Amino acid sequence: MPPPPAPLPPALHRVLSILPRLASPRHLLQAHAFLLPRGGHRHPRLLSALLLASLRLTLRAHALALLRRLHPSVALKAAARLPHLRGSLGPQLHALVLRAGLAASDALVSSSLVQVYCACGRVAVARSVFDEMVDRDVVAWNVMIAGYVKAGDLVRARELFDVMPERNVVSWTTVIGAYAQMKRPEEAVEVFRRMQMEEGIEPDAVALLSVLSACGDLGAVDLGEWVHRFVVRRGLCQGIPLMNAIIDMYMKCGCIGRAVEVFEGMEQKSVVTWTTLIAGFALHGLGLQAVEMFRRMERENVAPNDVTFLAILSACSHIGLTDLGRCYFNIMVSQYGIKPRVEHYGCMVDLLGRAGCLTEAQDLVHNMPFKANAAIWGALLAAARTHGDADLGEQALLHLIELEPHNSGNYILLSNIYAEQERWDDVSKLRKAMKERGLRNVPGASSIEVDGMVHEFTSRDGSHPCLHKICEVLCEINIKMKSVGSVALLSEVLHDIEEG
Numbered sequence: 001m002p003p004p005p006a007p008l009p010p011a012l013h014r015v016l017s018i019l020p021r022l023a024s025p026r027h028l029l030q031a032h033a034f035l036l037p038r039g040g041h042r043h044p045r046l047l048s049a050l051l052l053a054s055l056r057l058t059l060r061a062h063a064l065a066l067l068r069r070l071h072p073s074v075a076l077k078a079a080a081r082l083p084h085l086r087g088s089l090g091p092q093l094h095a096l097v098l099r100a101g102l103a104a105s106d107a108l109v110s111s112s113l114v115q116v117y118c119a120c121g122r123v124a125v126a127r128s129v130f131d132e133m134v135d136r137d138v139v140a141w142n143v144m145i146a147g148y149v150k151a152g153d154l155v156r157a158r159e160l161f162d163v164m165p166e167r168n169v170v171s172w173t174t175v176i177g178a179y180a181q182m183k184r185p186e187e188a189v190e191v192f193r194r195m196q197m198e199e200g201i202e203p204d205a206v207a208l209l210s211v212l213s214a215c216g217d218l219g220a221v222d223l224g225e226w227v228h229r230f231v232v233r234r235g236l237c238q239g240i241p242l243m244n245a246i247i248d249m250y251m252k253c254g255c256i257g258r259a260v261e262v263f264e265g266m267e268q269k270s271v272v273t274w275t276t277l278i279a280g281f282a283l284h285g286l287g288l289q290a291v292e293m294f295r296r297m298e299r300e301n302v303a304p305n306d307v308t309f310l311a312i313l314s315a316c317s318h319i320g321l322t323d324l325g326r327c328y329f330n331i332m333v334s335q336y337g338i339k340p341r342v343e344h345y346g347c348m349v350d351l352l353g354r355a356g357c358l359t360e361a362q363d364l365v366h367n368m369p370f371k372a373n374a375a376i377w378g379a380l381l382a383a384a385r386t387h388g389d390a391d392l393g394e395q396a397l398l399h400l401i402e403l404e405p406h407n408s409g410n411y412i413l414l415s416n417i418y419a420e421q422e423r424w425d426d427v428s429k430l431r432k433a434m435k436e437r438g439l440r441n442v443p444g445a446s447s448i449e450v451d452g453m454v455h456e457f458t459s460r461d462g463s464h465p466c467l468h469k470i471c472e473v474l475c476e477i478n479i480k481m482k483s484v485g486s487v488a489l490l491s492e493v494l495h496d497i498e499e500g
Helices: 010-021 025-038 044-056 060-067 070-080 086-099 107-119 123-131 138-150 153-164 169-181 185-199 204-219 222-232 239-252 255-263 273-283 287-299 306-319 322-334 342-354 358-368 374-387 390-403 407-418 424-436 466-485
Strands: 445-448 451-459
Touching: 010 025, 010 044, 025 044, 107 123, 107 138, 138 153, 138 169, 153 169, 169 185, 169 204, 185 204, 204 222, 204 239, 222 239, 222 273, 239 255, 239 273, 255 273, 273 287, 273 306, 287 306, 306 322, 306 342, 306 358, 322 342, 342 358, 342 374, 374 390, 374 407, 390 407, 407 424
Parallel strands: none
Antiparallel strands: 445 451
16 A cells, blocks of 8 residues: 655645636746745646646646646546536546547556546446446446446446446445435345355445445344344444444334444444434334433533434424424524524424414415425325315415426325315316326335345235235234224225225
């Protein structure tokens, strides 16, 4: 491994900082003249900055002379870090590299070119450079795959990944992370398992974070527990982000006790750690536990952030603590100086709507400093559904049709309001409008992991091989619930059946 570059003397460092801001070729040449007697030509960072400035100011002959003193990959990597310039500098550097005859023959230069083009969104050009490379090492493959991932083209990223002659941990982690980020957890888990079984590559922290996210989305607690044990065996428990991800995974899988156990066992906690636990309690409707954890957080002088307030407002909403929710919304600004985002207003609208404070919720929407998004109008529509306010439902739906024209669930909610009020003509009109727009009621789905296998269930799907046993268990649960006084609210689901 090469030694790190020596630090620049203060005078040279000042020149380095002003080179990107120079506005004329004359000033650039003066800066270069200042650097020469002071040994500036011996520092690759300075030469790279000079080269990029020369291209920006169209001093191409000067740039070519500098390129001969500097490995092109250094300048290309520097260009990739300049988001406002890389789109123009990349092609110029490419032209210089071609003139120097280094493009296809030098793997490092070509990989750097691929990186620059991917960074500025020109993935097709990056692929052309990649295809022309004489010697493609694993770094070049990884850069090209990462370019496709950044562009959201997981199909081509996976195609390239599958034909790689050699893969390292970065290759696997890039694809696993891409699937997890794009909310395709099944594929993330499948690639993670392939990495271990086929090539025996030990996952790094980035891969572990991605697969924990996928486990949480799938409810795949067995694999999540394996990852937890792996983290403990490898002595990685000091990594706060990794432990936060484990808490989040357990919470999403419903293992609340395990999540709390991991939390209490952490010697150091960040604000994200506290927020993850509070959000997990809110997710499961455990609002009192969330509030108690928030108070404990304050007692231990951990300042909540904006995400923490989203979690605690959600918790208050789920258990009907309307006054406390109002209080938290106010102290977020007055005590902690956090400016509410549209998501915070959405939580407040949901809180007020659930409590039946529909006028206050509408006033909040009209007075907030943002244009209401689909989540806010959706919260108002859900509140109108709960409290049977057809006028508010119609108003919310008009906005939602504009914001989410293809979301059939919005129509179904208003249709249910009409149905409960026996306004069958209006129900018929809504259903007709849905049909004219080509909308269908998308069936809901859920998944659960049993013995390492994830089972998915879709509404009105009777294809599961164990359906008979499942129905028997559901009937038994229903009988037990009735025996303790639970009453199903049929009005909540009565009209959610699609007319065919």
